[in-house]
Amino acid sequence: MDSKKLNQWIWRWHVIGGIIAMPFILLLATTGGIYLFKNKVELPARAKVSKIETLEQEKLSFDKQFEIAATHMKGKAPNSMELPTTDEATAFVWGKFSHKKMVFVNPYTGEVKGKFTPKGTWMYKVRKLHGELLTGKFGTKIVELVASWMVVLIITGIYIFFPMSKGDWKSIFRIRTKLSRRILWRDIHAVGGFWFSLLLLLTLAGGLPWTDVFGENFKTVQKITNTGFPKEWFGVGAFSKPQPNKISIDQMVATASQANLLGKTTIDFPKHPKAPFSISNSTFDFDQMQKIHFDQYSGKQLMSLGWSDIGILMQARLWLMAFHQGQLGSWNFALMLLVAIALSVISIAGLISFQGRSWGVPESPKNFKVGIGLVILIGLLGIVFPLFGVSLLFIGLLELIKRKSSYF
Secondary structure: OOOOHHHHHHHHHHHHHHHHHHHHHHHHHHHHHHHHHHHHHHHHHHHHHEOOOOOOOOOOOOHHHHHHHHHHOOOOOOOEEOOOOOOEEEEEEEEHHHOOOEEEEEOOOEEEEEEOOHHHOOOHHHHHHHHHOHHHHHHHHHHHHHHHHHHHHHHHHHHHHHOOOOOOHHHHHOOOOOOOHHHHHHHHHHHHHHHEEEHHHHHOOOHHHHHHHHHHHHHHHHHHHHOOOHHHOOOOOOOOOOOOOOOOOHHHHHHHHHHHOOEEEEEEEEEOOOOOEEEEEEEHHHHHOOEEEEEOOOOEEEEEEEEEHOOOOHHHHHHHHHHHHOOOOOOHHHHHHHHHHHHHHHHHHHHHHHOOOOOOOOOOOOOOOOOOHHHHHHHHHHHHHHHHHHHHHHHHHHHHHHHHHHHH
């Protein structure tokens, strides 16, 4: 295959794909950078309804607090509670993730301090804009399509920019400032894209599991290969043996406190007479993750699971998703903020460089035929990223219509 013509062909589609995806990429970079500050918004909002003054009096039992919380939610029992610190009201929880609702009960007075839900802050709108363009399922698929094309843009960009001639390795370190304005911005786009390519791919890998099509396919692969959460993690096989009396929530809290788990500890309440109490912790020190099930009648430990029990694909998914959100520590937060800024600069630099060509799209090379190897690679990308594959079929159909129209 003629490498020069191949380079020109790939460059053409890199430019076309980049122009179409550019507005969305800038939006995702901006909203992603803002969303890194989620805790700066959500934690103070939660603290307003969770902080209490410690009093020199006996606390209400957790069972009594449970009843108060359920009454406040019109008799609907919470599905879990968080182990409180000394200056926190007890948080009773309904639902999960962004749909989570929390009611805070003062353990000294029984007063319901207030409610909190992630939906109650403006940061939730940023998340929805970042993940689904505020348009629900349709927006999610657009974001997935753009993310898929970003993977292709990174791969094609590396190929186009990679030194083609011997002794040209300096180009991956050099930004030429004394030539034309277009060359300056072209180098910022190319050199910056080259050095941030791996970080951008890791960031995309952390975001793609949230998507509809790729995400569902990924879950299916996990299920088939048994590399997700083990079913025991969700209490399957951990049966309580029904007896006349159940242990109290206070007894379960004492057991959870003695476990001394790292991070925020949550107690899941039994969902039916044979279900267990479950204790788990929320931490990004993944080696310390635990899920422990207890008989709701005797308090006997039924199962204890940890990080090593989780399948390798789920381990990778959890780590990449945390990395994507900058949750692995201050280094990760700073790095992801840098990636968001760099992605914006690289994208804008590419647009300015393209404008310097008077908005001209590179011509397709004459007498060029795509080789079998490239066809296989494109096919594999289309399978891994189905929406990218669908978009290619659509583009191919348009090209066919264009050729037929020219022929007639």
